[in-house]
Amino acid sequence: MKIEIKNLTKIYPRGKKKALNGVNIEIGQGIFGLIGRNGAGKTTLMRIVATIMDATDGEIFFDGKELKANKDEFRSSLGYLPQSTKLMPRMNIVEFLDYVCILKGIKNKAERKERIASVIETVGLVGEEKKRLGKYSGGMLRRAGIAQALIGDPKVLIIDEPTTGLDPEERLYFLNLLSKIAMERTIIFSTHITADIEHLCNNICVLEQGEVKYLGEKAEFINRINGKLYEHTGSQYEEEQLRKDTIVTSVAYVDGRPRVRYVAEAPLFDGSVPVAPTLEDSYIYALGGVKR
Numbered sequence: 001m002k003i004e005i006k007n008l009t010k011i012y013p014r015g016k017k018k019a020l021n022g023v024n025i026e027i028g029q030g031i032f033g034l035i036g037r038n039g040a041g042k043t044t045l046m047r048i049v050a051t052i053m054d055a056t057d058g059e060i061f062f063d064g065k066e067l068k069a070n071k072d073e074f075r076s077s078l079g080y081l082p083q084s085t086k087l088m089p090r091m092n093i094v095e096f097l098d099y100v101c102i103l104k105g106i107k108n109k110a111e112r113k114e115r116i117a118s119v120i121e122t123v124g125l126v127g128e129e130k131k132r133l134g135k136y137s138g139g140m141l142r143r144a145g146i147a148q149a150l151i152g153d154p155k156v157l158i159i160d161e162p163t164t165g166l167d168p169e170e171r172l173y174f175l176n177l178l179s180k181i182a183m184e185r186t187i188i189f190s191t192h193i194t195a196d197i198e199h200l201c202n203n204i205c206v207l208e209q210g211e212v213k214y215l216g217e218k219a220e221f222i223n224r225i226n227g228k229l230y231e232h233t234g235s236q237y238e239e240e241q242l243r244k245d246t247i248v249t250s251v252a253y254v255d256g257r258p259r260v261r262y263v264a265e266a267p268l269f270d271g272s273v274p275v276a277p278t279l280e281d282s283y284i285y286a287l288g289g290v291k292r
C-alpha cells in the first residue's frame with residue numbers, strides 16, 4: 001500500500017510549538033524507518049496516520065484515497081503497535097488475542113482459533129500460551145503486541161519504537177521478525193537507534209522538531225558525507241577547534257585523548273584520516289552535530 005502524507009501539521013491544544021510542521025512523506029511497500037530524537041514528532045505522526053488522532057492541517061492518502069473520508073476501510077487494513085502498550089496482565093496470549101479478534105468483529109470461533117495459532121507461531125510464542133501476560137518479559141510483550149497488530153492480516157503496520165528497552169538478543173529477534181513479516185506489507189517503524197534501521201530499511205525519514213530533515217534512500221543519506229568525514233585523535237585543544245569549525249559526529253576518549261569524527265571539505269589537522277561514514281555519522285550530521 002502506498003501512503004502519502006501531505007503538508008501535515010499538528011498543534012496540540014496546550015502545546016507550545018508545532019509538533020509537526022508541514023510534513024510531506026511518501027511511503028511504499030517495505031519497511032520505512034522514521035528516526036528522530038525524543039520529541040521530534042514520531043509518535044504524533046504515527047498516531048495521526050493510525051487514525052487515533054486528527055491533524056491540525058494537511059492530508060493523508062492511501063492508494064490515492066483520502067484517509068479521513070475512508071477511515072473504516074483504512075482501519076481494516078491497519079495494524080498498530082503503540083509506543084507504550086498495556087496488555088491485559090491477567091490474560092494469557094490466547095485469551096488476549098481472542099479478545100482482540102472479537103473487537104475486530106471476527107465472529108467465527110474456528111477462524112479466530114486458526115488466526116491466533118498462526119500469529120502465535122509467527123511471533124515465536126509457541127509454548128508460552130498458558131503464561132499470563134503479566135508474567136511476560138519485555139521482549140515477549142513486544143512480540144505479543146506484534147501478534148495483536150498482525151491478527152487482522154494488515155497491509156499496513158505502524159510500530160512505534162518497538163526496540164526500546166529490549167536486551168540485544170530480543171532486539172535482534174524482533175528486528176528479524178519485522179523483516180520476516182514485511183513481505184507484501186508496508187511497515188512504518190520509528191526509533192531513535194540508528195542501528196535498528198541499519199539493516200532493515202531502504203527508505204528513511206529523519207524528523208527533527210516536527211520537520212523533515214531528510215527523506216529518501218538510506219544509502220544516499222549515508223553518501224551525503226562520503227569523502228568529507230575525517231577521524232582525528234589529538235589534543236583537547238584540537239577537539240575544541242573541530243567542535244567550533246566543523247560538524248562533529250562523535251567524540252570518543254581513547255587513552256585519555258579525544259578521537260573526533262568530523263565533517264569538513266578538507267582535513268583541519270595533520271593526522272586526520274578520511275573514514276567511511278556510517279548511518280550514525282550521517283544521522284548526527286543531519287541533526288547538526290553531537291551535543292555536549
Ligand SMILES: Nc1ncnc2c1ncn2[C@@H]1O[C@H](COP(=O)(O)OP(=O)(O)OP(=O)(O)O)[C@@H](O)[C@H]1O
Nearest residue numbers: 012014015019036037038039040041042043044045
Ligand atoms: N498530548 C500532548 N500535548 C502537548 N504536547 C505534546 C503532546 N504529545 C506530544 N507533545 C509534544 O509534541 C512534540 C512531539 O512529541 P512526540 O511524542 O510526537 O515525539 P517523539 O518523536 O515520539 O518522541 P519520543 O522519541 O520521546 O517518543 C514534543 O515537543 C512533545 O512535547
Ligand SMILES: [Mg+2]
Nearest residue numbers: 042043044083
Ligand atoms: Mg514517541
